[in-house]
Amino acid sequence: MKDQLSQFGEAFRDPQLARSMVTQLKTSARTPMRIMEVCGTHTMAIFRHGIRALLPPTVTLLSGPGCPVCVTDQNDIDGFIALAQREEVIVATFGDLMRVPGTYTSLQCEKAEGADVRVVYSPMDAVQLAQEHPDRTVVFLGVGFETTTPTIAAAILTAQQLKLSNFCVYSAHKTVPQALAALMKHPQVRIDGFLLPGHVSVIIGMEAYRPFFEAHATPCAAAGFEPLDILQGLLMLARQIEAGRPALENAYPRAVTEAGNPKARAIMNQVFVACDARWRGLGEIAGSGLAIRPEFSQFDAARRFKIAVVDMPPPKGCACGEILTGIKTPPECPMFRKRCTPMDPVGPCMVSSEGTCAAYYRYSS
Ligand code: SF4
16 A cells, blocks of 8 residues: 555656656746745745756746744734643644744743643644643644644544533634735735645645635635646646636646535634735734634634734744745845744744745755
8 A cells, every 4th residue: 555655656756757747837937936935845945946947047936835834823822822821721733833932032042941732733632632631721823724724623522522612713814815815915915826725735735725816816726735736837837827827726626626525614704704814924804713713612723812912013024924925035145044944943944844944954055
């Protein structure tokens, strides 16, 4: 089975096919074009497979706001830290959030000072923690897009079935299509096409992008994360841009359908409802967040702990906001590789495994 899977994966890394697609891309992309890979997983895959170096000089790739940790607003990071400072709370989080600097400190620093912060690998691990510690309240830090939200909704439903009164979620979840629209309206941003995230598209389906596409008529292609998937998506975009015929195309049909995954969407909609949300770099975007529905309010950490959000600016001099909107690249930040490194990060884009600054640091000289 493992061999079959690896052979399947290899099929999407075939060097001969990749060369042919690069040649087609060079022929198709004749005029300069700026394409944004929305998702941090794409950013990492593009670097890892050396795809940037293969592209014709007419194609500029920009990294977008698709890293969940990076787009989490400074106020939410401070909110996470405020929760960790409460004695009765165990904070359960994915590891990427640990070192993200808040205004004054980070979860990692708070843990070193004695706060009970635990790294978990799934929201269900946090539910289990709550079962094991009935005298404490476990707060799971919910960040991420439509890919992770269904599993967090499932954890809340499980906690409800188990009648757990000591489990809740701080919801800082976000949705992708609304961010695309915000980017198109941003006065400093110029994007000719979007490479849409494969895993988010698996859940929401191509139809979820249609309102955005119809409003902005911007070339779009959903792509998987293997080199041939990415090249196919770029090729589709280059042809659309060159022909001046925007389309909403699917370069990942083996996983993405028009309707997406109805079960995952149903569970997500059962627990969450759209709300306005603040994004690092993009500010507040109407309808781009997911709040816990009032009927599940006992699992909503923000309501339960009434966290007072104080508007604090992002770290001084950090250009993460401009990186996430494609206005700047990491080497244009004066702190890149100097004051800011993965060992001592200033902003989240250098911390996260999907962060653009971390990708540039790791893969470019
Ligand atoms: S290099 Fe560091 S300080 Fe500069 S934008 Fe990236 S994360 Fe922020």
